[in-house]
Amino acid sequence: MWHARVFGGLAVLALGIVVIFFSRQLPYHSDYGPGPGFLPTWIGYVLVICAVVVTAQELRAANNKETFFQPRTRMAVKVLVIIVITFLLFPVLGFSVGFGLFICAAMRLMGGHRWVACSVAAIGTTVSIHFLFDHWLGIPLPKGLVGW
């Protein structure tokens, strides 16, 4: 875990340096006071200082027994993959059908529900989204090839 935490500290350090670099390309002063680069520059400095302290703290706490990958991290990653696939399919399947399939996959993967239950939930979700958001609330959700 401490590797991950040290890496986190270093990532913040890198972010701070990048922020300072880009902030310096913005005017620090303007005619009437501080310019657009004023606050970001100081944010960058504070990030760098805090990142150095945090990284040092994490290095000192190297004997920490916690692990970054927990037994169910794999499941969280699987759900993330399903979400990404669903989002990628929005232009083709549309929002309602895409989310119907997402619910079906999530129920099957996480809950181990039977295919029948998953299919019924998928159809129910698709129809509910279509009527709730599209018809009732008037949110123009992306429609796929099916027209839903």
Place this chain on the structure above:
Amino acid sequence: MELFDNLYNGFAIALTFQNILYCGFGVFFGQIIGVLPGIGAPTAIALLLPLTFTINPTSAIIMFAGIYYGVAYGGTITSVLINVPGESSTVMTCLDGYQMALQGRAGAALSVAAIGSWIAGTGSIVLLMAFAPALAKFGLRFGPAEFFALTMMAFGLLTVFGGENPFKVMISTMFGLLLTTVGFDVVSGMPRFAFGVPQLLGGFDFIVLICGMFGVAEVFNSIEQSEDEGKAIKGKLRLRDMFLTWEDWVATRWAIVRGSIIGFLIGMIPAGGITTASFIAYLAEKRYARHPERFGRGAIEGVAAPESANNSASISGFAPLLALGIPGSATTAVMLAGFMMWGIRPGPLLFTQHANLVWGLIASMYVGNFLLLLMNIFLIPIFVAMLRIPYSIMMGLIVLFATVGAFSVNNSLFDVWMMLGFALLAYLMIKLKYPIVPLILALVLGKLSENSLRQALMISGGSPVIFVSRPISALFMGAALLAYLTPALRWFLKRWRAAGQEVTVGAVPS
């Protein structure tokens, strides 16, 4: 008399059929959210926010307030029955509440929590009515220097209350501030950190961020930590078990009063929050108890004090939000975003420009607290049944609402991907122990902070003396400095005590 006139007008608004319905829905939904571990008030409000574009703002804010204090009630149920806090604000309730359930007194624990919460909530509303308008009048004297100093104080207090490691709190706060600088600079009109991406020129939308950071990130987090699912419910729950005995009343009366006062005061502090309030109330109760050894073994005061405190704090948190436009917690920060979405800027002028909204909201709190009391005594079995909803379905619904919320802001799939990106960021931050709340508060206050800073420096011709030469600003700056120094002072104190102990141990002859 003006106060009663205002309150009368407030009740005329809160008691319309439509607003009672919204208030009822809010507290009922809040109770459910409180019962369900892994989803909190900010998430619930963030997910519902985009759906309220077409609703009257007064009704919407009444509903959201109902969710907020409803959550504080609802989290108790799982804390008592299955030793799993539905909300972080009910963690302390687990200690004695669950022990009471194991002793067959779950009904009494839930009742004292409900009654204590109701008394504390109602008392807190009375104090809010008296205090918030006075605070707003005081706020009318604020200029840019005072507002900047106030935001500095809020950020400073975050380092005290916002998390275990003050440096990680600072990083989170700075990151939130950094996000507010993305897009066109309001003063110069110059784009900052947009890197040629047209969607970034307008900056990050708050709703997109909170849908990701509170909604979807919470899903990943809950999936990882879902070993507690399916815990057996301890204790029987019949209606007659819900009534308190005379001994219970005697034992808890002062705990409720103390919890209410502590909750009200902590809730008023920017970044204080309801979790800190319940924690401090519990510790205070234990410290002043005649038999502190009973705490943790089913002491009814150990349930009454934190429950009263968290409800009192959830109400008093509205004082800085409404009167100064400064949110004290993640939930009030999300509500502030809602106000802005409806074109209303909370602050000193809110009480005069939108008096109906403010007093309608305050009056609705009486209605909501009363509805919650009834629900908590008669409808507990329904809320317990909610725990049986499979997480795979609930998770799907959270992702669905978060996605719709992010999309509906600009009708853009870019925002949906952005929401997922922020969800991953928040998930990693939680894993690496960086708190999310400071980021959210900084995100909400960032623009106010930067604009006030620049306006103040324009007024003073670039001299920072303006922040210490004006009394109110100097007071806030002093408090901010003290808050920033508190972690260092704690560290020195700890080292000093440790050194003292070493000397004492060394002095003992072997």
